[in-house]
Amino acid sequence: DIQMTQSPSTLSASVGDRVTITCRAGQTISPWLAWYQQKPGKAPKLLIYRTSSLQSGVPSRFSGGGSETEFSLTISSLQPDDFATYYCQQYDTYPWTFGQGTKVEIK
Amino acid sequence: EVHLVESGGGLIQPGGSLRLSCVASGLSGNNNHITWVRRSPGKGLEWVSAIHSGGATYYADSVKGRFTLSRDNSKNTLYLQMNSLRTEDTALYYCARVLALGSGWVPFDVWGQGTTVTVS
Numbered sequence: 417d418i419q420m421t422q423s424p425s426t427l428s429a430s431v432g433d434r435v436t437i438t439c440r441a442g443q444t445i446s447p448w449l450a451w452y453q454q455k456p457g458k459a460p461k462l463l464i465y466r467t468s469s470l471q472s473g474v475p476s477r478f479s480g481g482g483s484e485t486e487f488s489l490t491i492s493s494l495q496p497d498d499f500a501t502y503y504c505q506q507y508d509t510y511p512w513t514f515g516q517g518t519k520v521e522i523k
Numbered sequence: 524e525v526h527l528v529e530s531g532g533g534l535i536q537p538g539g540s541l542r543l544s545c546v547a548s549g550l551s552g553n554n555n556h557i558t559w560v561r562r563s564p565g566k567g568l569e570w571v572s573a574i575h576s577g578g579a580t581y582y583a584d585s586v587k588g589r590f591t592l593s594r595d596n597s598k599n600t601l602y603l604q605m606n607s608l609r610t611e612d613t614a615l616y617y618c619a620r621v622l623a624l625g626s627g628w629v630p631f632d633v634w635g636q637g638t639t640v641t642v643s
């Protein structure tokens with residue numbers, strides 16, 4: 417199985433901050449990497465797919481990048497609605513695997 | 524618009540069986556795959572299984588041999604038969620759509636609300 421490792425596990429930030437979450441894959445998966453946002457009591461929401469493609473309806477302050485085994489999700493200016501848990505996921509090879517999640521908290 | 528609605532969760536003893544359903548509406552064509560993803564209490568997301576539009580099925584190692592996917596196209600319903608349930612199968616189970624485009628897949632762009640399975 418392809419292991420996905422996110423960092424950090426928790427991130428404390430303020431509204432307006434630029435934040436970056438990284439995700440490392442155990443082997444090359446490019447470009448089949450997606451990012452999701454999950455809030456308590458809600459289903460996850462797709463933000464980014466194919467490493468850098470913004471899902472329809474997702475604000476442009478979210479962006480994704482990377483290649484091979486190193487990927488990132490950047491929020492250019494953190495908004496109050498962005499405090500949530502974020503997951504990366506590879507869909508290059510079954511079994512598809514998620515990172516352990518990064519919780520973005522209010523500083 | 525695509526909608527997914529899960530049902531069938533509940534409280535079950537270890538070793539028991541449960542069948543989850545996912546009713547899909549708004550799907551068209553042969554470019555939709557349906558997957559199951561679960562979130563255990565206090566843990567992250569785990570992909571469980573997938574069925575492609577052509578019928579091929581895939582399972583996580585943790586459920587292989589115990590869980591089985593099937594579908595009834597006349598009812599637009601996908602079923603996840605879960606046998607030999609373990610306490611570690613306790614989770615909120617979501618079904619989610621994977622959209623197959625010519626340029627690749629768009630994973631999990633539509634989710635259901637989830638159904639809770641408690642093995643205890």
